[in-house]
Amino acid sequence: MVPDHDAPVVSLYTFFQVGSRNERPGITGISHLFEHMMFNGAAKYGPKEFDEVLESNGGRSNAYTTQDATVYYEDFAAEALDTVLDLESDRMRSLTIDDRSLRSEREVVKEERRLRVDNEPAGLMDEALHALVYEAHPYRWPVIGWMGDIEAIRREDCEAYFRTFYAPNNATLWVAGDFEPDALLKRIRKAYGNIPQGPPVPAVINSEPPQRGERRAQLHHPSRAPSLLVAYRGPPVAHPDTLTLDVLQFILGVGEGSRLQRALVYGKRLAVNVGVDWSWRRDPGVFAFHLELQPDADVQGAETALYAELTRIAEQGVEPREVEKARNNLRAHLIRELTSNSGRAHALGTYELFLGRWEEGLSLAEAYGRIDAAKVQAAARRWLDPTQRSVVTLVPEDAQT
Amino acid sequence: MTAAKQHTVRAVAVGRGLRLHRFQTPGGLPVTVARRGRIPLVAVRLVLASGSAGDPGAKEGLADFTMRLLRRGTAQRDAHSIDEAIEFVGASLGLFAGEDQVAVALTTPAEHLPAMLGVLSELSRSPVFPEEEVSTERERTLGQFANDVDDPSLLADRALLRTAWAGHPYGHDVSGTRASVASFTRQDPAGFHAAYFGPRPAHLFVVGAVDPDAVATQVEEAFGPWAGGPERGVEISPAKGMARAGTVVVVDRPEQTQSQVRLAGPAYRRGAPVQFAAQIVNVTLGGGFTSRLVREVRVKRGLSYGVGSSFDALRAGGLFSVSSFTKVETTGQLLSVMRQEVDRMRERGPTQAEVEKAQRYLAGLFPLRTETNESLAAVLADMALYGLGDDWLDRYRDRVYAVTRAEAREVAGRYCFPEAPLTVVVGPAERLRPQLERFGPVEVLSADDVL
Numbered sequence: 001m002v003p004d005h006d007a008p009v010v011s012l013y014t015f016f017q018v019g020s021r022n023e024r025p026g027i028t029g030i031s032h033l034f035e036h037m038m039f040n041g042a043a044k045y046g047p048k049e050f051d052e053v054l055e056s057n058g059g060r061s062n063a064y065t066t067q068d069a070t071v072y073y074e075d076f077a078a079e080a081l082d083t084v085l086d087l088e089s090d091r092m093r094s095l096t097i098d099d100r101s102l103r104s105e106r107e108v109v110k111e112e113r114r115l116r117v118d119n120e121p122a123g124l125m126d127e128a129l130h131a132l133v134y135e136a137h138p139y140r141w142p143v144i145g146w147m148g149d150i151e152a153i154r155r156e157d158c159e160a161y162f163r164t165f166y167a168p169n170n171a172t173l174w175v176a177g178d179f180e181p182d183a184l185l186k187r188i189r190k191a192y193g194n195i196p197q198g199p200p201v202p203a204v205i206n207s208e209p210p211q212r213g214e215r216r217a218q219l220h221h222p223s224r225a226p227s228l229l230v231a232y233r234g235p236p237v238a239h240p241d242t243l244t245l246d247v248l249q250f251i252l253g254v255g256e257g258s259r260l261q262r263a264l265v266y267g268k269r270l271a272v273n274v275g276v277d278w279s280w281r282r283d284p285g286v287f288a289f290h291l292e293l294q295p296d297a298d299v300q301g302a303e304t305a306l307y308a309e310l311t312r313i314a315e316q317g318v319e320p321r322e323v324e325k326a327r328n329n330l331r332a333h334l335i336r337e338l339t340s341n342s343g344r345a346h347a348l349g350t351y352e353l354f355l356g357r358w359e360e361g362l363s364l365a366e367a368y369g370r371i372d373a374a375k376v377q378a379a380a381r382r383w384l385d386p387t388q389r390s391v392v393t394l395v396p397e398d399a400q401t
Numbered sequence: 402m403t404a405a406k407q408h409t410v411r412a413v414a415v416g417r418g419l420r421l422h423r424f425q426t427p428g429g430l431p432v433t434v435a436r437r438g439r440i441p442l443v444a445v446r447l448v449l450a451s452g453s454a455g456d457p458g459a460k461e462g463l464a465d466f467t468m469r470l471l472r473r474g475t476a477q478r479d480a481h482s483i484d485e486a487i488e489f490v491g492a493s494l495g496l497f498a499g500e501d502q503v504a505v506a507l508t509t510p511a512e513h514l515p516a517m518l519g520v521l522s523e524l525s526r527s528p529v530f531p532e533e534e535v536s537t538e539r540e541r542t543l544g545q546f547a548n549d550v551d552d553p554s555l556l557a558d559r560a561l562l563r564t565a566w567a568g569h570p571y572g573h574d575v576s577g578t579r580a581s582v583a584s585f586t587r588q589d590p591a592g593f594h595a596a597y598f599g600p601r602p603a604h605l606f607v608v609g610a611v612d613p614d615a616v617a618t619q620v621e622e623a624f625g626p627w628a629g630g631p632e633r634g635v636e637i638s639p640a641k642g643m644a645r646a647g648t649v650v651v652v653d654r655p656e657q658t659q660s661q662v663r664l665a666g667p668a669y670r671r672g673a674p675v676q677f678a679a680q681i682v683n684v685t686l687g688g689g690f691t692s693r694l695v696r697e698v699r700v701k702r703g704l705s706y707g708v709g710s711s712f713d714a715l716r717a718g719g720l721f722s723v724s725s726f727t728k729v730e731t732t733g734q735l736l737s738v739m740r741q742e743v744d745r746m747r748e749r750g751p752t753q754a755e756v757e758k759a760q761r762y763l764a765g766l767f768p769l770r771t772e773t774n775e776s777l778a779a780v781l782a783d784m785a786l787y788g789l790g791d792d793w794l795d796r797y798r799d800r801v802y803a804v805t806r807a808e809a810r811e812v813a814g815r816y817c818f819p820e821a822p823l824t825v826v827v828g829p830a831e832r833l834r835p836q837l838e839r840f841g842p843v844e845v846l847s848a849d850d851v852l
Contacts, residue, residue, distance in 0.1 A: 058765015107703030164488030215675035257484030332491035
């Protein structure tokens with residue numbers, strides 16, 4: 001609970017520790033499809049009443065699903081707090097899953113997939129990349145699931161999923177805004193106190209075999225410009241190098257003055273945009289580079305230019321000033337997350353999910369302060385290893401052929 | 402309240418515990434400071450009252466292009482040292498062009514505010530638009546257009562804008578077209594800067610845990626002698642209806658499995674009193690997750706993942722639009738449902754219960770619109786630019802609650818397509834044509850036509 005009386009509003013987040021990593025082939029995408037089902041009615045509030053009641057009381061809701069978590073959130077007028085607790089605890093206690101809503105949500109999710117993946121080259125490339133990087137781990141499949149699996153998921157799958165993963169022992173609640181903590185705690189106990197504990201959540205087995213060399217895939221698509229996605233296997237969030245890789249990510253790709261922006265966008269003019277993605281994951285994640293190229297760019301040349309920059313860091317290291325700059329930006333980034341109720345509740349939930357204790361998140365700025373140029377170079381050497389690389393290339397193809 | 406130097410800082414209470422502190426630099430730059438909160442990040446926003454509507458003919462995209470080049474070199478520093486000055490301290494800079502305005506938004510750790518005001522002043526007063534940087538930015542923008550071809554939603558928005566506003570200064574995307582951008586030389590942004598920049602049509606906003614008197618001194622140091630600029634922003638003639646109403650424009654993307662769909666008709670200009678009733682209509686028809694459109698399109702029929710409506714109000718006019726997407730096979734069905742719901746709203750308006758629900762929704766969530774320093778700075782800037790009045794924030798909720806059902810119904814009758822709307826669809830033209838002909842004469846464009 002993070003009280004703040006600046007404005008008469010509250011944000012509430014519910015984190016469930018379940019995502020696509022808890023799925024299996026045949027029901028990929030169930031975490032995400034299930035997220036949609038959570039708005040389809042429970043014992044007290046019937047189908048679609050959740051948002052109806054919430055919006056009528058001056059609130060709004062949404063949710064998102066990742067590989068590691070499913071997160072529901074509401075922003076609302078402070079006087080609606082009791083109503084929101086009633087709505088949220090109702091669906092955790094007694095969600096109803098009927099065939100009619102499942103049929104309808106399945107179609108909605110298929111449209112979402114068509115939007116984000118099938119008609120979006122970056123989505124297609126990302127999907128191809130994960131299937132390349134992971135052979136055995138569930139990070140192999142997309143969070144939204146394969147189209148055939150979305151089609152095949154049954155009501156019984158959803159019911160079993162709810163029983164296993166949506167119990168209070170697999171969830172955390174984060175509230176930020178205009179309330180009194182003592183009174184709120186009493187209300188939370190009253191709303192959630194009688195929801196029984198669920199069974200222990202099955203562990204996710206990571207049987208990913210070692211990678212024994214670079215992997216490549218090509219994606220032919222009727223687009224006008226080529227594009228390149230390059231990823232290296234990274235560590236899980238609990239690994240000591242995680243924060244060093246945050247610093248490396250900022251040095252390489254965050255800001256107009258970052259190394260790759262300067263070299264590839266402004267210097268060689270090969271890329272239109274460069275993005276460096278390093279997202280914390282509970283299991284080993286990926287450190288990825290996405291290059292949107294000029295239509296006539298030499299793709300191989302762009303790839304070579306990218307590797308030259310990465311080799312330069314591994315061999316010559318970085319300047320202490322670059323590390324200090326990355327730290328200043330990471331610190332500003334941490335503060336920026338804490339400038340709204342929604343941001344505060346979300347940040348704390350995320351810290352707890354990935355770092356084990358939310359308090360760890362509040363000392364991140366100091367932890368970044370302990371990272372120096374030598375550590376950054378060592379991490380670049382260790383993790384940007386060409387044998388641990390996967391490369392996806394988007395090859396423009398004429399639409400008519 | 403008086404300040405350290407010769408300027409006078411005037412404080413105005415604008416409700417909800419917020420006070421605005423105002424003064425002018427000796428050169429004539431109006432400044433508004435809002436002190437609030439404890440977070441050590443300060444939002445700074447410099448707004449000028451001329452945007453893409455001022456792009457000269459054949460130079461579409463010039464305002465946007467000029468803004469992106471501001472940080473690529475000044476009389477004092479090259480692009481890299483500008484980037485370093487901002488990014489080293491953990492500040493961030495955004496450069497924006499809209500139809501009616503251009504804006505520089507800076508967020509900085511509080512202790513670096515004086516230095517960042519200095520950078521902001523430098524970018525605004527003395528950009529030099531180096532040849533090399535102009536050509537890099539031109540190539541990059543053209544490259545971005547090539548990448549944009551793959552974004553059906555963006556193509557739909559671009560096609561809508563240029564068709565709905567055809568013949569009007571709002572009738573092009575702020576980023577311009579391939580032909581116009583390809584023609585840019587350094588004289589173009591330099592000319593835009595010379596014509597439209599200066600303190601007269603500008604306004605600076607500083608929001609955060611700051612001392613207004615100290616900020617006054619810092620701003621004066623940074624901007625003091627900056628003078629001149631046009632008296633007001635570029636004049637834009639009022640919009641005269643929609644030239645292509647009733648037409649169905651298809652942007653052909655043969656390989657797509659999903660169509661993007663837009664409907665649009667004329668609406669009101671920014672600040673019109675009718676806006677509050679219009680928001681009630683919009684929330685009921687296509688705002689939030691429980692609107693009529695969401696219920697009919699997504700919940701009942703599973704036709705789409707998203708559907709929504711919006712009023713976009715600018716200085717010289719506005720649009721009412723509805724957007725969604727669906728698989729190619731159900732495009733005609735989606736359009737029918739969208740049209741039917743808009744028609745029903747136009748004919749009968751929202752119910753009393755719907756009016757009250759929309760009022761609670763808008764009023765309850767209103768504080769979130771100014772929750773961060775950046776968002777408050779942006780709202781304060783719009784209040785000034787569009788003359789919304791100092792009591793805008795304070796009275797918003799009362800004005801929303803004052804809307805009657807009769808007013809909402811009248812507004813629905815006026816803007817929910819009393820004339821046939823313009824329809825834009827992005828998808829495979831050949832497969833779409835038979836589904837679309839019943840909505841009006843079909844005109845097929847290529848992606849190149851809208852880029």
